[in-house]
Amino acid sequence: xxxxxxxxxxxxxxxxxxxxxxxxxxxxxxxxxxxxxxxxxxxxxxxxxxxxxxxxxxxxxxxxxxxxxxxxxxxxxxxxxxxxxxxxxxxxxxxxxxxxxxxxxxxxxxxxxxxxxxxxxxxxxxxxxxxxxxxxxxxxxxxxxxxxxxxxxxxxxxxxxxxxxxxxxxxxxxxxxxxxxxxxxxxxxxxxxxxxxxxxxxxxxxxxxxxxxxxxxxxxxxxxxxxxxxxxxxxxxxxxxxxxxxxxxxxxxxxxxxxxxxxxxxxxxxxxxxxxxxxxxxxxxxxxxxxxxxxxxxxxxxxxxxxxxxxxxxxxxxxxxxxxxxxxxxxxxxxxxxxxxxxxxxxxxxxxxxxxxxxxxxxxxxxxxxxxxxxxxxxxxxxxxxxxxxxxxxxxxxxxxxxxxxxxxxxxxxxxxxxxxxxxxxxxxxxxxxxxxxxxxxxxxx
Amino acid sequence: xxxxxxxxxxxxxxxxxxxxxxxxxxxxxxxxxxxxxxxxxxxxxxxxxxxxxxxxxxxxxxxxxxxxxxxxxxxxxxxxxxxxxxxxxxxxxxxxxxxxxxxxxxxxxxxxxxxxxxxxxxxxxxxxxxxxxxxxxxxxxxxxxxxxxxxxxxxxxxxxxxxxxxxxxxxxxxxxxxxxxxxxxxxxxxxxxxxxxxxxxxxxxxxxxxxxxxxxxxxxxxxxxxxxxxxxxxxxxxxxxxxxxxxxxxxxxxxxxxxxxxxxxxxxxxxxxxxxxxxxxxxxxxxxxxxxxxxxxxxxxxxxxxxxxxxxx
Numbered sequence: 001x002x003x004x005x006x007x008x009x010x011x012x013x014x015x016x017x018x019x020x021x022x023x024x025x026x027x028x029x030x031x032x033x034x035x036x037x038x039x040x041x042x043x044x045x046x047x048x049x050x051x052x053x054x055x056x057x058x059x060x061x062x063x064x065x066x067x068x069x070x071x072x073x074x075x076x077x078x079x080x081x082x083x084x085x086x087x088x089x090x091x092x093x094x095x096x097x098x099x100x101x102x103x104x105x106x107x108x109x110x111x112x113x114x115x116x117x118x119x120x121x122x123x124x125x126x127x128x129x130x131x132x133x134x135x136x137x138x139x140x141x142x143x144x145x146x147x148x149x150x151x152x153x154x155x156x157x158x159x160x161x162x163x164x165x166x167x168x169x170x171x172x173x174x175x176x177x178x179x180x181x182x183x184x185x186x187x188x189x190x191x192x193x194x195x196x197x198x199x200x201x202x203x204x205x206x207x208x209x210x211x212x213x214x215x216x217x218x219x220x221x222x223x224x225x226x227x228x229x230x231x232x233x234x235x236x237x238x239x240x241x242x243x244x245x246x247x248x249x250x251x252x253x254x255x256x257x258x259x260x261x262x263x264x265x266x267x268x269x270x271x272x273x274x275x276x277x278x279x280x281x282x283x284x285x286x287x288x289x290x291x292x293x294x295x296x297x298x299x300x301x302x303x304x305x306x307x308x309x310x311x312x313x314x315x316x317x318x319x320x321x322x323x324x325x326x327x328x329x330x331x332x333x334x335x336x337x338x339x340x341x342x343x344x345x346x347x348x349x350x351x352x353x354x355x356x357x358x359x360x361x362x363x364x365x366x367x368x369x370x371x372x373x374x375x376x377x378x379x380x381x382x383x384x385x386x387x388x389x390x391x392x393x394x395x396x397x398x399x400x401x402x403x404x405x406x407x408x409x410x411x412x413x414x415x416x417x418x419x420x421x422x423x424x425x426x427x428x429x430x431x432x433x434x435x436x437x438x439x440x441x442x443x444x445x446x
Numbered sequence: 447x448x449x450x451x452x453x454x455x456x457x458x459x460x461x462x463x464x465x466x467x468x469x470x471x472x473x474x475x476x477x478x479x480x481x482x483x484x485x486x487x488x489x490x491x492x493x494x495x496x497x498x499x500x501x502x503x504x505x506x507x508x509x510x511x512x513x514x515x516x517x518x519x520x521x522x523x524x525x526x527x528x529x530x531x532x533x534x535x536x537x538x539x540x541x542x543x544x545x546x547x548x549x550x551x552x553x554x555x556x557x558x559x560x561x562x563x564x565x566x567x568x569x570x571x572x573x574x575x576x577x578x579x580x581x582x583x584x585x586x587x588x589x590x591x592x593x594x595x596x597x598x599x600x601x602x603x604x605x606x607x608x609x610x611x612x613x614x615x616x617x618x619x620x621x622x623x624x625x626x627x628x629x630x631x632x633x634x635x636x637x638x639x640x641x642x643x644x645x646x647x648x649x650x651x652x653x654x655x656x657x658x659x660x661x662x663x664x665x666x667x668x669x670x671x672x673x674x675x676x677x678x679x680x681x682x683x684x685x686x687x688x689x690x691x692x693x694x695x696x697x698x699x700x701x702x703x704x705x706x707x708x709x710x711x712x713x714x715x716x717x718x719x720x721x722x723x724x725x726x727x728x729x730x731x732x733x734x735x736x737x738x739x740x741x742x743x744x745x746x747x748x749x750x751x752x753x754x755x756x757x758x759x
Contacts, residue, residue: 198544207546217547222448233449235603235757236705 013155017043020151042437048385048398048419055415055443058121058129061312063411066117066404069136069289071305073113076288077103087304088297100285102257106274108283109182110408115281117404123383130315132399134290136282138247141418142403143205146171148440164445166415172212174405174412179243181407182279189242192216196248196264206247225268228275243279250284292341292375316378320371329376333360336376351428353379382428387421397422399430400441415443451548452607453758458541459611465534466588467619468521469581471499474652481645492517498626500529518577523569531584535564550598553591560587603704606697610753617690617746620677623653624739631674633731647673654685675727687742691719711752718745
């Protein structure tokens, strides 16, 4: 009897959560899916819990990693000491489409290139966390971290009074302080958030953040550049813009410098950036640091730039660009996960244990044609978390994306992040574009 | 604030107001059409509903005849009609979505909630009773949206632009009803006061939700020239042209003060407000009610253009 009513309570809470998300308009547009143009990402009411020591480890590891990423970016667009020292092969940088020659010799204000990083972390055993992926271009998902918490506090207020759960609600304030700290001039800078527009899949997050930060949400048509200064069109005439938190890819920033056919960009924007009149967050060209091929060198990069051992490990990776790596990968495809170095969102990858023999053979041919485009990793025994599914509660694989903010005065990380969960049994793909869900993440404060 | 944001807020309010107007026209017309023809004459009420709330040309391109079924579809549900209730609610939500940051959560919930609920109404197969509920629902949405803006928005330019949108749309709507029905609104000298027109007059009052107001203001039976007075010159009446221009002048002045600069829209609005307060119904009838209304609609459009030029581009 008690069990039944507890079950009913949870059902009622789940229905409330769904209604809440729907009304407040959190939706996620999936490209190529017209029917479900505005779809909800499934939310699971069972939180993912981390202890204080576990979080402390993650926090130290992420801070170290992001410091290395920023130093690496400064170096590859500057002296290139890491190439000269043989830490990373020159062609991997120079022939990489993510390397922006426009940024060569261009120092970012305060040497911060990655102001906002979303680092995907997975857990494989009690003590070991691996970094699965660095996202240092325009990482998204932070609105889910904040909204998931908001929903949980509404649905289970008593749990929050019984446990000491570290708050995440300071994120917007920390983000604004970060963005203001890197402005070209000191006094009261104007910060804006630049979105590709409401048809972008993350538009909800853009509007949500602009709202929480109290800054204008601008589209390219709202901005123009005159004499290397960026202005926005307002009801009171042009207003100068100092910092742009841009959620639009490098390619679409400025049609004069990058893709000439981009209707999303602002002509002259990059010129204003080069002149030091506006700060772009993140900087242009950061994609070279989260490239999947460069990722495989992260342990060496961290050692080289920080002089320390990496606190968070990389997933062991075979580089198909190297002879031994390729041979190993081709021999062990049924047990490996193979990723295309340029792919994202879980597309363009082979999950060996779940693939048919025919799929594996086809993929082997793709790899053989252009080995430098692929890396291979073992299928990890990813940690699971109890999750609501159709049949009840069952273990499902999760990952964690904490958000690291870096400004003129160093880095900060709010305790928590976005926990993504693969809702299909046995699946390791947590991406929301492929049916993944989310959970609230609780860091216990003591 | 961004010009684009101001533009979205302004149009969001216009669409919400227009949806409400469409609902009122449909409600009053259904009532009028339900009366036996010896009370209201032979003219087609559905035709004049289209003239007041939509585009007659577009209507005849889409349908053969104006009757309950076609007009209900055109004014309430058709996506071919940019002013149908459904189009208005969808466009309002579209505008709201692109200015999420300028709206309060309460406003967003009303607009988004209405948009979600709109899908539940199945359109042409609805019974009269169901359709009646749809009309009431629409009025409720517009009212709640207006109320939530009023209760929750900061009193800054964002709020003032929503007020401008509501007031200018409302002025246009009232003028459109007058434009369609001016022939029943005769001056005392010409009025024959037949029972045929009584139902037209009350219908007009219902369309602007002023039937009760009329009795309170004039305390006498319904006279066509007083109906005209209530809708045009009476400043107590929220939907009168005079009141709409008071609102427009007030909010344009607030914007001008905040920005430290006046422009064409302030000039046009004050000129019209002065004109409306200086004139009398006798003078309006002497000029010709129809000419007066047509002239007003043109001037109101000019003000809309001036607001766009000055702030929204």
